[in-house]
Amino acid sequence: MEETVISRQVTKTQPAWRKRFWRNKLLYLMIVPGIIYFLIFKYIPMFGLVISFQDYKPFKGILGSEWVGFKHFERLFTEPDFWNILSNTLLLFGMNLLFYFPIPIILALMLNEVRITFFKRFFQTLVYLPHFMSWVIIVSISYVMLTMDGGIVNELLVQLGFSKINFLLSPEWFRPTYIIQVIWREAGWGTIIYLAAIAAVDPQLYEAARMDGAGRLRQVWHITLPAIRSVIIVLLILKIGDVLELGFEHVYLLLNSMNRDVAEIIDTYVYTAGLRQMQFSYSAAVGFFKSLVGLVLVMLANHLSKKMGEEGIY
């Protein structure tokens, strides 16, 4: 936690870091609530992971349940659907990264180019409002629009002389639907950080570039983008950390018998296999595995970004 600082002044009575610590004691006091929060809500519950190595029975408690070693992990890896579920999860995540991640950046750059403040504000509000809608509402709206039983989109297709498309119940339409909904809901919200980063760019740089005859696009390419480069990298690493956080609720709402082969992800599997049948140990084991995958990916991404000469997140 504390930063050890190489001291230039060698004092015999007390090390330099202690002095600095004492001088900034109020600042250090401010992080105490944060530390307590992480201890209580992030670190203590981690001990709960031990139940993934037990046959946990609620009424016996952690201390009284029987130890079974890697039994639940074995069950997970030998589950016939396991690789399918893992690849669905990774594919969906890959699409998320590929199609969703760049959009807020592009949107932020576009908003930044709007010169009239009123319009800028107006559009910004307009695009980030959907973030405040719950998935239930978004999926319901989509259902009403896409259903074959009188949905607007299908009615329109018929009017235009095409045949109806089964959006809701076909495996091939699940991923596009998912991604479009994610973009629609989150793109605007994602622009906030980028816009803040863009706002911090020194205007003199733009003036200098204009003097050198750079047009609008040139300025974006040579000044704005490099300026927010490190922000993009940090957000990318954080996003990768959430590799398997695809939003249980969202996928669960879209999931049905017809698209399960492509739509079942680790989260929904934990829910159906574990929690609905009170198999806490098994669910914990699956969740544990998921966290490990996320951890490995973050470390990898961080390593790569350091290689590229960027900051990284630690």
Added chain:
Amino acid sequence: MKKKKPLSLALSAVMSLTLLLSACSGGNGTGTTSNGSGDTGSNANGSTQKDDSPAQITVMLPLNTAETPTDTIKNELEKLTNTKLTYQFFPADTYEEKLNTAFATGSLPQATYLKNATTFLLMREAIKEGQFWEIGPYLSEFPNLSKLKPEVLDNTKVEGKLYSLYLGRPLARQGIIYRKDWADKLNIAPPETTEELFAMAKAFTEQDPDGNGQNDTTGIADRNELVFGAFKTVSSWFGTPNNWGEKDGKLLPEFMFPEYIDTMNFFKSLRDNGYMNQDFAATSKTDAVNLFTSGKAGIYIGGSMPDITTLDKDLIKNVPTAVLDAHSMVKSPDGNIHQWMIAGYNNLVLFPKTAVKDEAELKKILGFFDKMMTPEVANLMFWGIEGTHYTVVDGKAKPSEDKELTEREVKGYKDSVIGEAETNGMYESLNELPGRIHAEELIKENEKYGVKDPTAALDSATYALKGVELQQTITDATYKFIYGQIDQAGFEKEIEKWKKQGGEQMIEEFNASYKK
């Protein structure tokens, strides 16, 4: 870890609570609870006490309304039963989680209601572990509890022993609710066979029953539920066994019977021809009901015929001339009528050993439930206070017009009444809608043709472990078949998969349990 899902949050909360409070689950009886119920029927009123001091009882139950009910009913109830009651209501949506948490921390109250039959399946293991009181031997001491139907009690036994009291439900409430005005207009009689049901759906789709000159009606409105949607009800009319059936002296799951395939083909051709909503596999109950009450669909097979009252109310708002009727007597191809029959209960109440210390305390609590099965108390809890929440007309209860008041004050308690009108003597409901009266007659009639689920009281370890997951395989395959994604060979393949993943064991376990 930026965003936390509520699910993992709940799980970690359960874990951490367990860790912190596992000390309490040793049954030290202090009842240190996480849900603020301090009173777990203290040992103060021990076995030596006389019965004239009010028994202190804490009850935990699911709540199906938005707000906790007021104390109006509770105060009356305490007077009538000479008790001091603490009711802990928790929202039905998250009740299972609450139950698990309270269970894990050893803070279940003396009378613990479950949520439904499925929750009971999950609790069986804990029951076998001896976490709850066996009450079978005590029932004979209580005149009213003895009236509970033995056939329903049998369905709730675990390894032949009784641990719970049940909340009764009619055994066979399913049937179709259809537009009688459309049928009359097109001269269609209520369908007596599955073919006639198909013909009705066809006519309702093609013959413009609403007379607006447009092709905008469908036959059946169904939803994404095989059991409580249309599928299971129709499958029983095809003669499919109820979940499990006997073939050559051996129990087998329903989907291994040819009638199940017939039912799938029936729905496949309904959907292929457009005689039902195309997207039914992704349609929620609300949307299916809307399809029907907006006047676009003519047949609703949603599991329970008493729904006709609410459906009628919403439909006549949109189509004032609409008339609804219920129907359930549909013959199978073999010429007989078969009706799917549930286990006769929709919820149970259990008595945890962590909260109920000794026999004397258990008897006090059972005494309270015994009084609950007298007409006076049952009426109070089910209907409310006479003159305020209901009036008696022709010996039946007529709910007052002020539905909101009843919802607010009574509904919470209504969902906890033990037994059924026949056994606890409460008023039947007064129905004025002809369709509803007909529905109630059909429900009584249905019982004569009821087909039981032979595994209701049987045990299978694999079923407890993977039952839900395995059923999902078959449910998916059934939809895929109906939607033409797989053929019969593909369906057989899915059955093989089911067998391999544990279905084979399940068949063996149920049969072993069956032979006992």
